[in-house]
Amino acid sequence: MALSDHFDLSLLLRKDEVGLEWLGREYTFGEIDTRSNRLARLLLQRGLTSGDRLCVYLANRIEMIDLYLACIKTGVIFVPINILYREREITHIIADAEPKALVATGGAWDPEDLTRESEGLDASRPHCTLDGDSPAAIVYTSGTTGVSKGAILTHNNFAANAINIVTCWQITSADRFLLPLPLFHVHALGNGLHCWLTAGCRMRLLERFEHQRAAAEFLDFQPTLFFGVPTIYVRLLDIAQETAKQMGEKMRLFVSGSAPLPAHVLEEFRSLYGHVILERYGMTETLMNMSNPYAGERRAGTVGLPLPGVSARIEAGEVYLKGPNVFPGYWRNPAATEAAFSDGWFKTGDIATCSPDGYFTLQGRRSDLIISGGFNIYPREIEELLLEQPGVGEVAVAAQPDRLKGEVPVAYIVAKGRLNIEQIEQVCRSQLASFKVPRAFVTVDALPRTALGKVQKHLLPKPATKRS
Ligand code: MLC
Numbered sequence: 336m337a338l339s340d341h342f343d344l345s346l347l348l349r350k351d352e353v354g355l356e357w358l359g360r361e362y363t364f365g366e367i368d369t370r371s372n373r374l375a376r377l378l379l380q381r382g383l384t385s386g387d388r389l390c391v392y393l394a395n396r397i398e399m400i401d402l403y404l405a406c407i408k409t410g411v412i413f414v415p416i417n418i419l420y421r422e423r424e425i426t427h428i429i430a431d432a433e434p435k436a437l438v439a440t441g442g443a444w445d446p447e448d449l450t451r452e453s454e455g456l457d458a459s460r461p462h463c464t465l466d467g468d469s470p471a472a473i474v475y476t477s478g479t480t481g482v483s484k485g486a487i488l489t490h491n492n493f494a495a496n497a498i499n500i501v502t503c504w505q506i507t508s509a510d511r512f513l514l515p516l517p518l519f520h521v522h523a524l525g526n527g528l529h530c531w532l533t534a535g536c537r538m539r540l541l542e543r544f545e546h547q548r549a550a551a552e553f554l555d556f557q558p559t560l561f562f563g564v565p566t567i568y569v570r571l572l573d574i575a576q577e578t579a580k581q582m583g584e585k586m587r588l589f590v591s592g593s594a595p596l597p598a599h600v601l602e603e604f605r606s607l608y609g610h611v612i613l614e615r616y617g618m619t620e621t622l623m624n625m626s627n628p629y630a631g632e633r634r635a636g637t638v639g640l641p642l643p644g645v646s647a648r649i650e651a652g653e654v655y656l657k658g659p660n661v662f663p664g665y666w667r668n669p670a671a672t673e674a675a676f677s678d679g680w681f682k683t684g685d686i687a688t689c690s691p692d693g694y695f696t697l698q699g700r701r702s703d704l705i706i707s708g709g710f711n712i713y714p715r716e717i718e719e720l721l722l723e724q725p726g727v728g729e730v731a732v733a734a735q736p737d738r739l740k741g742e743v744p745v746a747y748i749v750a751k752g753r754l755n756i757e758q759i760e761q762v763c764r765s766q767l768a769s770f771k772v773p774r775a776f777v778t779v780d781a782l783p784r785t786a787l788g789k790v791q792k793h794l795l796p797k798p799a800t801k802r803s
């Protein structure tokens with residue numbers, strides 16, 4: 336079944352119910368359906384056909400939802416780009432995905448212009464037959480080789496994921512769902528948007544999470560369901576006891592994922608809000624894999640148990656996965672796809688242990704991936720940019736623990752001439768997403784290396800700590 340048939344449970348059967356709140360306006364599921372039908376017709380009119388890619392470089396907004404639905408209604412492959420990415424990062428994705436067009440605010444395909452133009456078009460859904468193995472999206476992950484790879488996610492991947500978590504977390508049309516996460520990543524796209532349209536609940540979409548406005552948003556909307564990353568939960572610990580208690584009153588379920596949730600945050604959150612955060616584990620390539628149980632024990636520091644239909648095993652410390660949620664491969668990259676699988680099992684790169692009663696605990700990564708505020712950073716990408724700068728001889732970028740962001744990147748540089756750190760930092764700011772800009776630049780005489788020449792990042796000196 337294609338996703339649009341699946342979403343008809345809400346788009347058609349609940350067409351008169353309010354489905355979305357965006358910027359203070361309410362939209363029924365019927366309106367969401369017709370907006371995207373019209374936009375689908377516009378995409379076809381502008382020459383896109385099934386299998387073409389459409390890159391979308393937008394922060395959260397209703398047009399992002401319209402565009403996703405228009406894509407799945409026409410077979411066009413949706414390629415979201417992190418809005419924090421800068422030219423260098425965007426150029427790579429566009430060269431790799433070869434889209435027919437790029438939607439960006441103020442660009443040739445501006446989202447508001449598209450909506451305006453589509454308003455005059457036929458509101459009925461265009462005909463399109465797709466099977467479940469058709470790609471619905473290509474989502475770029477930070478690449479271990481310095482450039483990002485496009486993970487192909489099929490209609491079946493998204494459907495399996497949504498049905499699983501709607502069932503496991505008992506999400507129903509009675510829920511009120513507050514979504515602050517960016518739709519350009521799978522946490523909000525694969526879980527948030529798909530669960531919302533599967534369950535047919537009311538969703539208030541925020542442009543982004545702003546900690547100064549969080550309490551007001553909760554008290555006004557009175558959600559029952561909330562998805563966040565650990566940085567958001569750390570921010571929520573700053574809210575006064577009485578307000579936090581009120582915010583927790585109508586809530587049914589707080590979910591955390593995308594980075595480790597420190598056990599003390601779970602504990603402090605429980606005493607402040609009266610809720611035990613449910614932690615789960617997912618990846619761009621696999622959508623959701625594991626979750627703490629909704630009904631059973633939510634064990635701090637663990638990511639719970641494999642979801643129904645997901646097989647997990649630990650091979651030399653690493654989590655291997657199989658299931659209907661696992662992607663078929665990387666876009667136009669058979670070598671990377673082959674390297675990612677072993678006998679049909681996806682090699683996650685995550686190191687874990689499993690308790691006798693089946694709870695998995697993630698303990699680290701095979702690669703030196705840094706996760707900052709729930710955004711992934713591969714040091715290699717920053718190292719390559721730094722090596723292009725005058726005076727930089729050798730470089731290593733490593734994670735430094737951070738109370739709010741979990742981890743932040745720090746650059747260690749061996750000079751081969753005169754170094755202008757201010758200028759280097761400026762280059763990073765202009766060419767990298769802000770979360771990738773090293774928090775500190777430390778000059779060292781030499782990088783600690785193994786006999787084989789591999790940098791031993793754990794032996795790098797700790798920089799003086801700065802506030803986040
Ligand atoms: C942050 N910024 C955004 C943004 N999030 N801009 C637009 N849209 C967003 N969603 C910008 C800010 O404007 C600012 O820009 C800079 O980033 C730093 O923001 P901050 O104010 O310091 O951030 P903070 O209040 O600490 O909160 C950050 C955050 C954000 C937690 C809200 O990091 C976030 O939304 N993270 C979620 C990432 C996510 O969804 N990951 C899922 C990956 S999928 P400037 O220019 O002023 O610096 C995955 C698989 C899975 O991992 O599901 O498990």
Ligand code: AMP
Nearest residue numbers: 476592593594595615616617618619711
């Ligand atoms: P991404 O490539 O953005 O999809 O990020 C996926 C990675 O995020 C996983 O491989 C994990 O390393 C990490 N991750 C996701 N959820 C959790 C979690 N609950 N705890 C720790 N790490 C997580």
